[in-house]
Amino acid sequence: MTEKELDDIFCQRLKSCISGCKLPEEFASKLKASVRRSRRSMRLCIVLTTTFAVILSVALTGLMHSPSQDDDTKCALVAKCDKKTPEKVSCWMLLGFFRDCFKRNRNGRRKK
Amino acid sequence: MEIWQEIRRNSDRGAERLVSEYGNRLYAAALLLCSNSEDAEDLTFRTLNQAIRKIKTFDPSRNFYTWLYTILLNFRRMDLRRKRTSVISVGSTADLPEVAIECFAEKLECSGNDQLSEALKALSPQLREAVVLRYYDEKTIDEIAAILQVPPGTVKSRLHNARIALNTLLSGKEP
Numbered sequence: 571m572t573e574k575e576l577d578d579i580f581c582q583r584l585k586s587c588i589s590g591c592k593l594p595e596e597f598a599s600k601l602k603a604s605v606r607r608s609r610r611s612m613r614l615c616i617v618l619t620t621t622f623a624v625i626l627s628v629a630l631t632g633l634m635h636s637p638s639q640d641d642d643t644k645c646a647l648v649a650k651c652d653k654k655t656p657e658k659v660s661c662w663m664l665l666g667f668f669r670d671c672f673k674r675n676r677n678g679r680r681k682k
Numbered sequence: 683m684e685i686w687q688e689i690r691r692n693s694d695r696g697a698e699r700l701v702s703e704y705g706n707r708l709y710a711a712a713l714l715l716c717s718n719s720e721d722a723e724d725l726t727f728r729t730l731n732q733a734i735r736k737i738k739t740f741d742p743s744r745n746f747y748t749w750l751y752t753i754l755l756n757f758r759r760m761d762l763r764r765k766r767t768s769v770i771s772v773g774s775t776a777d778l779p780e781v782a783i784e785c786f787a788e789k790l791e792c793s794g795n796d797q798l799s800e801a802l803k804a805l806s807p808q809l810r811e812a813v814v815l816r817y818y819d820e821k822t823i824d825e826i827a828a829i830l831q832v833p834p835g836t837v838k839s840r841l842h843n844a845r846i847a848l849n850t851l852l853s854g855k856e857p
């Protein structure tokens with residue numbers, strides 16, 4: 571017996587082992603439904619990502635190009651607060667205002 | 683029109699054609715690899731689903747069935763890794779006797795379908811893959827080497843080892 575003959579017998583036996591095994595009838599429809607479902611979810615994902623990107627870019631543009639108050643405006647605002655000589659607002663000033671909010675009298679009550 | 687072109691154009695009609703042309707062939711190969719009809723059906727389903735989804739990556743210069751088979755094998759390997767199934771491995775055949783062709787052919791012919799299926803189940807996944815590709819799909823050594831991404835010499839050695847192991851298993855002895 572040659573190798574070729576043995577191979578033929580092996581092929582024949584292996585095929586007879588699983589002869590008659592077929593996929594169920596509804597397999598194709600199940601596959602089609604699954605493909606459609608994954609397409610739909612992919613589209614939804616694309617729409618959501620695009621919307622998120624647009625919102626993010628609009629928000630970033632808004633933050634970067636928002637009109638900031640220049641020094642003159644700030645001085646004018648300070649001047650409005652009954653001060654005779656307008657002075658620039660510094661961090662220390664703001665900290666002082668913040669501290670004033672929590673100052674207390676000798677009685678331990680908060681200053682009005 | 684080629685099947686891959688049809689899938690790219692219309693996935694519904696492509697899916698139907700895919701199942702009718704390759705479904706049963708892949709399912710049979712999956713049955714030999716999985717030895718369980720539920721697992722085999724699931725494996726075939728995932729393979730065909732993935733093929734439709736990734737059809738744009740298919741290279742038309744390649745054989746379509748070989749491409750499908752590669753997807754199937756990758757899924758099978760992933761499953762095996764996840765489950766970490768303990769296969770009665772007969773990967774090492776160093777101490778097994780050499781098979782006389784006539785003797786092995788006789789055993790093959792005399793064995794029942796169940797006996798042969800059980801013997802196949804007992805082979806290690808690597809040997810089983812090689813056997814299914816060679817004797818069910820009737821691929822050449824070079825084709826099997828391309829699918830499994832191993833040198834042709836490795837394929838030959840796996841087939842040889844599989845034959846020795848099957849011979850022992852069909853004799854009813856423990857390998």
